Amino acid sequence: MKILVCISKTPDTTAKIAFTDNNTKFAQDGVQWIINPYDEWYSLVRAIELKEKDPSTIIHLVTVGAADAEPIIRKAFALGGDEGVRVNAESTDSYYIAAQIAEVAKQGGYDLIFTGKETIDYNGSSVGGMIAELLDLPYVSLATKFDLNANTAIINREIEGGEETCEVNLPVVVSCQKGVAEQRIPNMKGIMGARTKPLKVVEPAAVEALTSVVSFELPPAKAGVKLVDAENAGELVRLLHEEAKVI
Amino acid sequence: MSVLIFIDTADGHIKKSSFEALTYGAQLAQQTGTTAEAIVLGTVADDLAALGKYGVSKIHHAANDLLNHLDAQLYAKAIADVAAASGSTVIVLSHNVTGKAVAPRLSVCLKAGLIAGAIGLPDTSNGFVVKKGVFSSKAFAYVSVNTAVKIISISPNSFQTISGEGTAEVVNETISVDAPKVKVTATNKVTGEVPLSEAELVVSAGRGLKGPENWGMIEELAKLLGAATACSRPVADAHWRPHHEHVGQTGGTIAPNLYIAIGISGAIQHLAGVNRSKVIVVINKDPEAPFFKAADYGIVGDAFEVVPKLIEEVKKLKGAA
Secondary structure, eight states: OEEEEEOOEEEOTTOOOOEETTTTEEOOTTOOEEEOHIIIIIIIHHHHHHHHHSTTOEEEEEEEOOGGGHHHHHHHHHHTOOEEEEEOOOOSOHHHHHHHHHHHHHHHTOSEEEEESOOTTTOOOOHHHHHHHHHTOOEEEEEEEEEEETTEEEEEEEETTEEEEEEEESSEEEEEOTTSOOOOOOOHHHHHHHTTSOEEEEOOOOOOOSEEEEEEEOOOOOOOOEEEOGGGTHHHHHIIIIISOOO | OEEEEEEOEETTEEOHHHHHHHHHHHHHHHHHTOEEEEEEESOOOSOSGGGGGGTOSEEEEEOOGGGSSOOHHHHHHHHHHHHHHTTEEEEEEESSHHHHHHHHHHHHHHTOEEEEEEOSOOBOSSSOEEEEEETTTTEEEEEEEOSSSEEEEEOTTSSOOOOOSOOOEEEEOOOOOOOOSSEEEEEEEOTTSOOGGGOSEEEEEOGGGOSGGGTHHHHHHHHHHTOEEEEOHHHHHTTSSOGGGBBSTTSBOOOOSEEEEESOOOOHHHHHHHTTOSEEEEEESOTTOGGGGGOSEEEESOHHHHHHHHHHHHHHHHHHO
């Protein structure tokens, strides 16, 4: 079993979001970078659990990013990946990213490709589906549970108001979310071993981006909260009905 | 040249998010001086011709049983085939569970740039630029699509559905469909509840409720309002409530008309999932809770005293209506 886990470098969940260069670039000053939580907590950890069950499993990590993305690969190594590939390019276009990962995947012969359900920066929820289409593989998105039975993946995925269980033969691309696994903390042995695991850097394939960011904008500040006295909670219902007109 | 809207169904019925997509597509067609058509896959119980009232002239219906369950590969191919045959230049979907699976594949099939999670109509005055949420709703981006064919998946609950008069022509499409590779073996749906992603009103609660046994009043308030229930991450992590109710940066992102947060402090990660809600109400006994800064209305008080009062008032309001 060979698994490719796609990881992305994103700002920490508590990072202050601001922009520079006339609102065309994300302000990186003082930002802590993390592995996109969906990639780490769910897809990577589930891949590691599968390896714990079947030690012959090989886990490769791939990220598309500049040299400053290497610390997140090392962190993923500390949790449990075996080898890593960094495609030396940066883009905000999902297609560009997916095409680079698809190139790496073509050479690896993977049984399973995991992505997070979306990244917490561009929120496209698109890269997994694009990789699947580029490789002509089935795609199961928004997984909440993932199991293997020989060559068949048994997956629960989100539907409106619930879940459905589906079965699909490997190879398959799966996007993971909460439920698939639980967040882990790397142990000392993992951290020590992470330094020496092989990390290959490859130059990007010639791919044209299909979209480009023109500018960013911050949401307008809220006008301020209108407080209602706890003793008079009914007043809130009146305000929601008559003033806000939402109930 | 036309706009093609994908209509998503569940159990043969058209989803609310698809009415939003129809409205969006029809408005876009009007803005660009073209016509709007729609495509629906699988068995449908609803009257398709009646969708003309949303401003679409033609509905392509591929009523193949193999398309009754989501297989992103088959869906994308069917939509791509119809889009090519009808010369569609923009394809509109909802950024819902189906759209998230299908739109990216379609983007590759048609080599068409995708805006995933649009919250505004495109600005076509100079190119094709669409506004979408980024950084988990903490900011917006204006994104340009650089390809001849464009795909837009619209964020659920971001567009008001508008309908008028009209009937659409329904065209039965006979398309060849391969056997699905993804086989659905079981469905576990909470019936009778409003799905969170489609809900216009949401009542949400957090650790302030102290334990899962105290959710009765939350469910009662939600039921009276016709609202969906949601929860914060610690509550889902502690298994007090099911995972699918978790909203926030690492859970679901929602944009209802009303979000009532009870006993949730409002950490930045939680706000990221809900701050596109149109009206936010915060009930928390801690006056310093950060959520009050993001709220429109607030009550500083104990949930166990405030919520029963709200229930009584809503009963009165609903009784009077």
